[in-house]
Amino acid sequence: MSAAAAEVQGGELGDGRAGSSPAAGAQRSGEQRPQEEELRERSVGGRAEDTAAGTRSPKPGHLQPQDSQVYTATQLPFINKKENSDKTHPLTLDWAFGINPAVPVFSLVDEDRLAVLYSCSHVAVIYDHTSNSQHLLQGHCSPISCLCVSEDRRWIVTADKGQESLVIIWDSYTGIPVRTLFESHPEGGVAALALSKDSKYLGTVGAGAVQRVCIWDWTNETEGPECQVEIHPEHGFQNHITFNTTDSFQLVSNSEGHVLFYTWVSTTFSKVVGPISQSTFFSSGVQACSVSLAGNVVLWDVVEGSAADKNREMQATKLITLQNDGISALTLCDSFIVTGDVNGHVKFYDESFKLINWYSEFNLDPISSISFSKEITSSSSVRNQEDCSLNNQPLIKRNFVLSTVSAALVHVNVQGSVAQSLLKEHVESLDAVACHPKHPLVAMGGHSGLLKVWDYEKKTVVFSRVFNTDKQIQCMAYDPQGFYLALGFASGTVQILDACTLQQEQEESFQYSLECITHLTFSHDSSYLATADSGKAVTVFQLCKKGGQHPIQDLMFGVQLDSTQPRLLSLGMDCKLVEYDLQNSRKDELLILSLDRIEQSAHPTCMAWYPPLTTEHFLLIASDHYKLKMFNVTTKMCRKTLLGPTYGSPLKKMLILLPCKDKDPSSRYMAYITKDKVGVQILPLDGNPYKSSALICHSMGVSSMDCSYDGRYIFTAGGIDKTVFSWEISLLALEAAASLGGQDMIPFYTLLEGGRDGELFRVMEDFFYYCQLRNQGSDSMETRQVSTHIPLTEVPFIVRALGFYPTEQELEDMQNEVKFSCYAETGNYVTDIDLEDFIKLYINHRPAFLELGVPDESGQPAVSREELLEFLQNRGNFISYQLTDSELLLESELPLNITMDTFASDILGFPGASLEDSPEGSSSSSFPSEVSVEQD
Structure with missing residues (x-):
């Protein structure tokens, strides 16, 4: 396999004929196979084999074709949520709110329904607009970076750019993964992919510093690619690839400045082209074209005299200024070349680039992808459509789906040129989510200023509102009665909306802070609204605000044990738990009732009121040492320390689920999120790790969480992935998983x-x-x-x-x-x-995970001299400043970097101490986080 480039240095094509410049000399493994060779499918439980002309008998010992779901499926399934009522996992993804506008959208329309395919964080979504249902393809741990579908819409391919990058081929009729390519591009994941017209070959482009283009025959059992070639970095980052529609052994890829053809050489000429957006072959398979964001088209053709050669030579034969506006999307439909531009227009050209028809009345943002239905609209549906040429021929016969850079998804019906909006999602970070306390409603808002309220049972939007572009929604909360929805903005503004109309009862907004609002919480009787901001301040409406010293980790209201008066607590990064005196506070002065230090070396992360499972009442606080501590709500004494969920990162937020109506009231559960996971925990807490379950919810990080009023669903917001996921909870599955861990000790x-x-x-x-x-x-x-x-x-x-x-x-x-x-x-x-x-x-x-410092040249964890002195003076039972009268002398005696061996033998004076001598089960295999000093 070889490739050559048409170079665009600074937006210009070079002069003259280019010589052979193969990017690498990898050879095809094996001879070219006939395109009509049968596809072999991998299905759950076995393998079935299919051909275009029929079937052949499976090999002995293999699953019979009639037993394979993939084999027997004939069309896109009607998605019925009730079919899988018996959940086998504690958390099941129920619905995906959002769309990744950077990944193309594909039409899966058939005769019975309007269905589309798009990506949402690390999940691919088949959305059936006709039945308002989703089929979720889950298998990736990192956000999906590219998608493609076969021409007959039977096969779907997804890929990501994560550390453990995967390429998965799915059967779109069943949603079953039929093949997974592990470590296809371990150097950085996949940047682009494409299927050949016969669906037999898959082309992938790596996302590493040195990109590789690989061709896979995914229908056979070979682990590696059929062939591969490295792309020199000087050819730019290749972000788009496509097969020749008439020859599966010819491809074209492009970066912003280079177009690469495989397996032949390109030639160039001197013209200003502009950044290349996409490239494709013509339906004839002989010519190709590339479009640019400057509105130009480069036409490629076979060099005269080389058409009979296996490695045909291509040259740029013409530069066409097609339009003044940038072309952002390119595809083929039958014999038409279809473009989408930055003005939201869609234009159809014949292969001579004669304009046939265009759609400019939809008022769309820049178009990022165009996908046509595999079904041809009946001739009667397009009888009123004629092209703009003198031939007066019938026009486009396929409906199509558009996606835009603003996360809009539109279906265009060619009959009457009707555009139907399918989705309009958040285009910027989506951080805020809140559930209504009494109805199946969930509100979500993001930095784009879009606020939506969904009925999560009917999966419909019931209210929506768009704020000004400078109003970036950061957090939100319903009051306990469900009458009001409070919004906190990145600008420091707070707005209180009517929960039904999303309108303000008063014109003005509250602006008591210039910092981003990070937390909002109502008291139980809705008489107080407290906020915390990134400027380390707590504000209580309609009272006042008071500055703090450290970032606020959590903020919540409670109820006094001996009355119905509300109580307000905040948790700071300085390990302080602050309770405010709401009854005696007055305007411009928020009084502090108590201030308690709850940690020595760990940093608290979140808190919740522990349910009344015992006679004593507790406040539950999580820390970054993977511990959960229970404090008496009156004395603030630490009454119990427990090992919390250890799923790679500490808890960020936890919520106690309401008791189920049909279950024992003493059976209680907790939901939580970590850096990128959502989980559920059985109460009471005892440190048993089998009573907790978690899975990845947002691979790029989860921002916030809320639970439905009936405790059936958890909603998580992914922030920068612009996604909210709905997770259905199965308490029976959680209890079953816990029982498998064993009883008692x-x-x-x-x-x-x-x-x-x-x-x-x-x-x-x-x-x-x-x-x-x-x-x-x-x-x-x-x-x-x-x-x-x-x-x-x-x-x-x-x-x-x-x-x-x-x-x-x-x-x-x-x-x-x-x-x-x-x-x-x-x-x-x-x-x-x-x-x-x-x-x-x-x-x-004992410490769950505790290793301070970074590995030195020998691989041992080490801390600097300054860090050690800081630990000794400020952590644990700290050494006061008065104990180090000769501080300069002490610093001069300590080495610049201290390892565990150095600390144990040279500083503490333990004889023969070393890491290898640590007893089994000891936590001293890492540098201790504190040193105790007892003063006589």
Whole structure:
């Protein structure tokens, strides 16, 4: 396989005939196969084989064709959500709100319905406009970068640019993935792809620094491509590729400045062309053309005398100034060349570039893609359409779908030139989502100023409003009664809308901040609205605002235990939990009722009111150390520390789901989001990892989350991917998955290195016995009283012996957790602990993931001298500034970078300390986050 380029340096084509300049000399593996060779399909549970002319018998031992869903499907399915009522996963993607305008849209229209294909973050969506339903193709972990479909619309190909990039071929009739190409372009994913006309070959263009073009025969079992070629970086980033419609072994790709033909050489001439947008072959397969954003067309033709050669030579024969406006989309329809431009116009040309017809009355934004129906409209439907030429021939016979750069999707019916809007979605970051407290409504807004309210059961838009371009919606919240919808804008403005009309009751907006509004929350009686902004300020309407010192992590209202008065709390990055005195505050002065430091070294991330599952009432706070802490709502004492969900990143937000009407009221659940995942958790919390389940919701990051009023759906907003996903919750599936993890102590044993039969468990048993000896006296001659319990005062010695060195405050929290565990019910303290409870205590309190510093030349984590001094003075039981009177001397004695070995042997003076000597199960395999110093 070889390629040559028509170079556009600075927008100009070079002079003269170009010589042979193959980008690489890769050869085709095997001879050319006849195009009518049968397609082999991979289906769920086996493989079926099909041909254009019929079928052939499957090989012995293979699935029979009649058993394959792919084999027996004949058309796009009618999508019925009720068919899969028995959910097998705790979270199931129910609906995708949004569209990626950078990826082309394709028409899947057939005789019975109007269906289109588009991408939404990492999901491909088959949207049936006729039945208002979606079929979601899920398989990618990164946002889909390109799509293509076969000419008969049977096969769909999706690809992404993620770290573990995939290319997936789907059967559009069933939604089943029939082939997956792993690591097709590990250097950066896929930038463009195309299917040959017979659907047999797939062409892909890599997105790496050095791009590769690969040709795959995806219908056979070979793992690698049939052939591949590297593209020299000087040819520009190739972002579009297409096959010759008459010869599957000829392709053309282009960047903004270069057009590459495979497997022949191009020639050029000197003219100003402008940035190339797309290229394609003519229906004859002999000529090709490229269009530019300057409105020009470059016509390519076979060099005279080379048509009989296998590697025919191409040259640019003509430059046509087709129009003054830039051409942004190019495709073929039957014998017509179809263009879409930056003015939203669609024009049809014959292969002599004579204008046949155009559509300019739709008032669209720049067009990004055009896709035609595979079905030909009946002749009676186009009897009134005539072209603009003297031949007076019938015009276009296929309906088509347009997508624009503003995330609009339009279907054009050629009968009467009717344009029907299918979708109009957010074109900028979509960060805000909120669910109505009493009705199946979800509101979503983004930086484009578009606000939409959907009925998520009927999947219809019930209200919408567009704000000015400077009004970027950042967050929103309904009041508990559902009468008002509060919006927080990036400009610092707050607006309160009528939830039904989306109109303001007053003309003015509230502008008490110049910083972006990040949080909004109403009190339970709707008498207060509190906001937090990126300027570290909390504002309460209609009271006042007061500045803080650190970014606000979370903000929420509650209710006083002894009254119905609201209480307002904020959680800061400075590890402070602030409660405000709403009753005694007055205009221009918001009073603070209490301020409590809740963390030493971890940073809190979010909080929620823990449901009343016990006699004691708790406030639940998550941290970036993957811990969940329960604080008494009155004393603010930490009563319990638990291992939280560990899915790659800490929790960003958590919501307690309302109890289900048909379930036990003591059965409660929590929804949460992390950096890129959404999950559900069974309550009460105990640290059992099997009681939690999560999956990727937005691979580029999730911005916010809300739950429906009935607890059936979770809605997540993806921010920069301009998408909101609706997730249906299956509590039965969640409970079933938790039961598979085992009962009682079995899930906790799996969290110990080596499990129940491992060395760490045996060491714990030994330490328990040693503690009993120590407590009874090592020199005692009396008969030993062997017990399953040890005094609570022995816990610090055991955890340190196991290599876990908590601070004094953390040790106090551990002992208080056991000491007060039954106090609310019995009024008595617990003074001892058994082995099983100690294992739970150890697992929940030890660091989940803790590694400070960056790897040095030897690969060991290391921190700088400045960082170490900062840790010692500000983290954990910190060393006060007065303890380091000779600070300059101390700095001079410390090395510039400190590893674990250096810290243990040279600073702490442990003899023979090294990383390799750390005991199994120890958390000291990484640099400790705090150093405890006891002052006499």
